[in-house]
Amino acid sequence: MNRVYIKTYGCQMNERDSEAVAVQLRDRGYTVVDDEKSADIVLLNTCAVRDQAEQKAIGKTGHLAKRKRDNPDFILGIMGCMAQNRGTELLDRLPDLDLLVGTQKFHRVPEMLDQLIRRENALGPRPNTLVDLEEEAGSEETIREHSGDQRQVSAYVSIMQGCNMHCTFCIVPKTRGAERYREMDSICAEIEELVSRGTREVTLLGQIVNSYGMRRIAYRNGISPFVQLLERVNAIEGLERIRFTSPHPRGFQKDLVEAYGRLEKLMPYVHLPLQSGSDRVLKRMRRPYTRRRFLEIVAQLRAVQPEISLSTDIIVGFPGETEEDFHATRDLFEEVGFDMAFIFKYSERSGTPAAEMEDDVPAEVKDARNKVLLEILGRSSLERNTALIGTEQSILLEGPARKGEGLFMGRNPGNRKVLVPANPRLVGECVPVRITETTVTTLSGHLCLAGVDESSAGMLAR
Ligand code: SF4
Numbered sequence: 001m002n003r004v005y006i007k008t009y010g011c012q013m014n015e016r017d018s019e020a021v022a023v024q025l026r027d028r029g030y031t032v033v034d035d036e037k038s039a040d041i042v043l044l045n046t047c048a049v050r051d052q053a054e055q056k057a058i059g060k061t062g063h064l065a066k067r068k069r070d071n072p073d074f075i076l077g078i079m080g081c082m083a084q085n086r087g088t089e090l091l092d093r094l095p096d097l098d099l100l101v102g103t104q105k106f107h108r109v110p111e112m113l114d115q116l117i118r119r120e121n122a123l124g125p126r127p128n129t130l131v132d133l134e135e136e137a138g139s140e141e142t143i144r145e146h147s148g149d150q151r152q153v154s155a156y157v158s159i160m161q162g163c164n165m166h167c168t169f170c171i172v173p174k175t176r177g178a179e180r181y182r183e184m185d186s187i188c189a190e191i192e193e194l195v196s197r198g199t200r201e202v203t204l205l206g207q208i209v210n211s212y213g214m215r216r217i218a219y220r221n222g223i224s225p226f227v228q229l230l231e232r233v234n235a236i237e238g239l240e241r242i243r244f245t246s247p248h249p250r251g252f253q254k255d256l257v258e259a260y261g262r263l264e265k266l267m268p269y270v271h272l273p274l275q276s277g278s279d280r281v282l283k284r285m286r287r288p289y290t291r292r293r294f295l296e297i298v299a300q301l302r303a304v305q306p307e308i309s310l311s312t313d314i315i316v317g318f319p320g321e322t323e324e325d326f327h328a329t330r331d332l333f334e335e336v337g338f339d340m341a342f343i344f345k346y347s348e349r350s351g352t353p354a355a356e357m358e359d360d361v362p363a364e365v366k367d368a369r370n371k372v373l374l375e376i377l378g379r380s381s382l383e384r385n386t387a388l389i390g391t392e393q394s395i396l397l398e399g400p401a402r403k404g405e406g407l408f409m410g411r412n413p414g415n416r417k418v419l420v421p422a423n424p425r426l427v428g429e430c431v432p433v434r435i436t437e438t439t440v441t442t443l444s445g446h447l448c449l450a451g452v453d454e455s456s457a458g459m460l461a462r
Pocket residue numbers: 163164165166167170171172173207208248
């Protein structure tokens with residue numbers, strides 16, 4: 001009665017939250033399994049960013065509820081953003097749920113499961129659904145544990161929760177609450193522990209990660225709290241690479257831009273969410289920057305790090321987006337030449353201010369705009385990748401590739417996936433790789449071994 005399966009929907013924050021819950025459950029004597037069918041308890045860690053994501057989780061829950069009818073001991077729970085967003089209204093639709101756990105209560109899951117099982121063992125009355133959706137001061141510090149099962153060459157570290165911005169299309173401020181920051185000492189101790197277990201790269205996570213510490217930690221000689229944290233992480237011995245996601249363009253002030261030139265572990269890769277290239281649409285989205293400012297940030301980053309890789313998020317077909325607005329986005333998108341982008345067709349998200357606006361861009365127009373940007377992205381990604389052919393790149397090898405015998409997967413400093421034949425001993429090392437081929441998304445190459453002919457390097461490495 002103690003095998004738990006956790007299914008995670010959505011972003012890296014959710015993955016990180018699920019990992020922490022899994023470790024807390026193991027510490028409490030539960031077995032976390034990879035196979036849903038063998039589980040006695042299934043927990044869905046949900047996403048609320050789009051309506052579609054919620055419908056998917058609701059469908060899955062309905063399907064799992066059938067198992068409860070055959071086996072009343074089976075336990076079914078929903079955690080995370082959808083639980084927070086929809087609250088107890090979910091119980092009208094899914095009365096078989098045993099647990100409903102909000103985004104500030106992940107750490108309570110083991111105790112809540114204990115409670116359900118105790119009642120079951122005592123053959124006492126089955127408790128009604130256990131619900132905890134309250135805010136909890138200090139809950140940001142509870143996403144700390146990492147799975148110790150296997151070495152995590154690259155690990156996510158949650159540094160804050162919540163968001164104080166109010167972009168009109170976004171549900172996050174409702175599901176994750178106001179910004180709450182972890183203590184710098186605690187973050188650094190977590191990373192030091194990861195490094196002692198073999199981690200070489202960390203990605204600092206937050207809904208608006210470069211707001212870290214705002215109005216709580218003082219600036220020091222013009223250096224923001226987030227850059228102070230980067231400096232401390234950069235000094236951790238044994239760590240080789242630092243990344244972070246997802247930042248807001250507003251936080252790319254001089255100190256953060258300059259950090260790319262002076263912090264050697266900060267990788268030359270930035271995810272810089274644009275959303276729209278039209279000032280009029282940006283205003284309607286309540287994004288506090290202009291296209292001019294966005295281009296200025298890109299130019300400043302490239303001046304400090306000419307090789308920097310850039311990715312972005314774009315929404316096409318936001319309410320009121322005209323042809324002219326879209327052309328402004330298209331032109332800016334082309335001008336920047338992104339390495340990667342997530343392009344979304346706007347869909348109404350109930351509970352957001354944008355849902356009050358008329359969703360007036362027809363579906364076929366959204367499709368066409370999406371297609372235009374995807375074509376530009378395909379061209380620019382391939383062009384940027386092709387420029388790397390023949391160069392030697394430092395690749396942090398993360399583990400075996402999903403496909404291809406003897407092939408290993410790693411990433412270059414710019415966060416591109418690279419496939420390379422290698423020896424398993426090299427996993428966790430930064431190795432020099434000569435890039436020989438590319439697709440739009442993935443580079444391939446051979447190890448460059450000092451004093452060894454490159455063509456035979458791949459064979460030797462095996
Ligand atoms: S900054 Fe990001 S998380 Fe915050 S409201 Fe805007 S889109 Fe949502």
